Structures are given as structure tokens and as C-alpha cells.
Amino acid sequence: MDIEVLVVPDCPNQQLLEELLRQALNGVGLPGTGFTTRVIADQAEAEWSGFTGSPTIPHQWLRGRTEIHPQAARRLRDAPRGP
Numbered sequence: 001m002d003i004e005v006l007v008v009p010d011c012p013n014q015q016l017l018e019e020l021l022r023q024a025l026n027g028v029g030l031p032g033t034g035f036t037t038r039v040i041a042d043q044a045e046a047e048w049s050g051f052t053g054s055p056t057i058p059h060q061w062l063r064g065r066t067e068i069h070p071q072a073a074r075r076l077r078d079a080p081r082g083p
Contacts, residue, residue, distance in 0.1 A: 003035035008054040017055040 007014045050058045
């Protein structure tokens with residue numbers, strides 16, 4: 001399972017999303033599941049990757065993947081928002 005977090009340089013909420021993602025994965029019994037964080041460098045890369053704001057996990061990933069545990073997706077979707 002490839003999970004990717006997309007961010008802009010120096011995103012103030014990157015750490016929060018990474019912590020919430022780790023908690024969600026641990027909470028559904030997937031503690032060994034890793035993820036990567038990719039810094040979006042320019043507008044072309046943002047458009048190509050479906051980037052909608054920083055930080056983000058492209059929702060086509062959350063909705064379109066059968067390998068993600070449904071409870072993990074719900075935990076991320078329903079998590080409190082950052083500052």
C-alpha cells in the first residue's frame with residue numbers, strides 16, 4: 001500500500017497530518033504501514049498530482065483504494081482540523 005502525503009514547502013500542518021495518519025493506521029491494526037511525504041514544487045506538479053491544498057492525501061487515494069482499511073479512511077476524514 002503506497003500512501004503519499006502532499007505538502008508545500010514549510011507547511012505548518014505537515015506534522016499534524018503525519019501524526020493523525022500514523023494514529024489512524026495504528027488504530028486499525030496497520031502499525032507497520034508506511035507513508036511518504038512529497039513536497040510539491042510548482043503549479044504543474046500540483047495539477048498533475050491532484051493537489052488541493054497543504055497538507056493533503058489525495059482523496060482519490062482514500063476513496064479509490066481497496067487495500068486501505070475503511071476505518072483508517074474514516075478516522076482521517078473525521079479528525080479535527082489543524083490551526
